[in-house]
C-alpha cells in the first residue's frame with residue numbers, strides 16, 4: 001500500500017509469531033523491553049510508578065507476550081513493577097531475564113558471574129517476579145565498552161545449565177556475545193536466543209543473525225532504537241515522512257523485515273511511545289525502501305575514521 005500500512009489481522013498485528021527452538025514458548029515478534037521502567041540511569045524507582053504499571057498493562061492488553069527484564073534493572077525495581085502490574089501472569093506471557101551483573105549502592109555496573117552469583121541472581125529473579133521457574137534466562141557477558149569481548153563463558157553457561165536441570169530455569173539464552181561464544185555455549189547446552197546490540201546503524205552482527213536464523217534461534221536486538229542515543233538519520237526521517245510514519249517506527253519495521261528470527265523489545269516508559277512502537281509492526285517496507293535504509297549503516301561506516 002502506498003502509505004506503507006499493511007492490512008493486518010490479529011495474527012500479524014504484532015509482527016506474527018515466533019517459537020523459540022525446542023520449546024513450547026511462542027511469542028509475538030513485537031515485544032517489550034522493561035529497562036526504561038526503572039529510575040534515571042536504570043537505578044532506583046521510576047519518577048511515576050503508576051505510569052510504569054500502566055505501560056506494562058497496556059502492552060499486555062495490546063497482545064504483547066514477550067517481556068525482557070533483569071533483576072539488575074533498579075536493581076529489583078523493574079521486576080517488582082512487572083509483578084505488581086501483571087501477576088498472576090497470563091499463561092502465554094514469556095518473561096526473559098538476564099544475569100551477569102549487579103548494581104552496588106553507587107549505581108555502577110559490576111560483573112556478577114561466579115556460580116554463586118548466578119545462583120543468587122536466579123533466586124532474586126524468582127522472588128521479585130513471583131515465579132517458581134524462569135522461562136528464559138540470558139547469560140549477559142560484560143564485554144568491552146563497544147560490544148562483546150572474546151573469552152570463555154563455559155563456567156557461567158555450565159552453572160546456568162545446572163540450574164536449568166534443577167528446574168529453576170526453563171531455557172537459556174546469551175547476551176552481548178560473539179559467534180565463538182555462542183558456539184562454545186551450544187556445546188554445553190541448548191541456546192534459544194541471543195540478545196546483542198543491533199539496529200539500523202549498528203550492524204556488526206549481520207553474519208551472526210544469518211547463522212542463528214539457519215538454526216531457528218531468536219536474535220533479539222537491544223538498543224533497537226539506538227538506546228541512550230536515539231537513532232538520527234536524514235535518510236530515516238525522509239523515509240518516515242514519505243510513509244506517514246515516525247523514524248522510530250521505520251527503524252523497528254526495518255528490523256522486522258531484516259530477518260524472520262528477529263524479535264523486538266523496544267523500551268519505553270511512555271504509553272504513547274509504546275502504542276507508536278507496537279503500530280510499527282503494521283508497516284510494510286518495499287524492497288527499494290529497505291535498500292535505502294540499508295545505506296544508513298554504510299554511511300556510518302564511511303564516516304568512521
Ligand SMILES: NC(=O)c1ccc[n+]([C@@H]2O[C@H](COP(=O)([O-])OP(=O)(O)OC[C@H]3O[C@@H](n4cnc5c(N)ncnc54)[C@H](OP(=O)(O)O)[C@@H]3O)[C@@H](O)[C@H]2O)c1
Pocket residue numbers: 032033034035036068069098140175176195196221222223224225226227228230248249265266267268269270273274276277
Ligand atoms: N542485554 C543487554 O545488555 C541490554 C542492554 C540494553 C537494553 N537491553 C534490553 O533491551 C531493551 C531495549 O533497549 P533500550 O530500552 O535500552 O533502548 P531502545 O529501545 O533502543 O530505546 C529506548 C529509548 O528510546 C525512547 N523511545 C522509545 N520509543 C520511542 C518512540 N516511539 N519515540 C521516541 N523515543 C522513543 C525511550 O524513551 P521513553 O521512555 O521516553 O519512550 C528510551 O529513551 C531494554 O528495555 C532492555 O530490556 C538489554
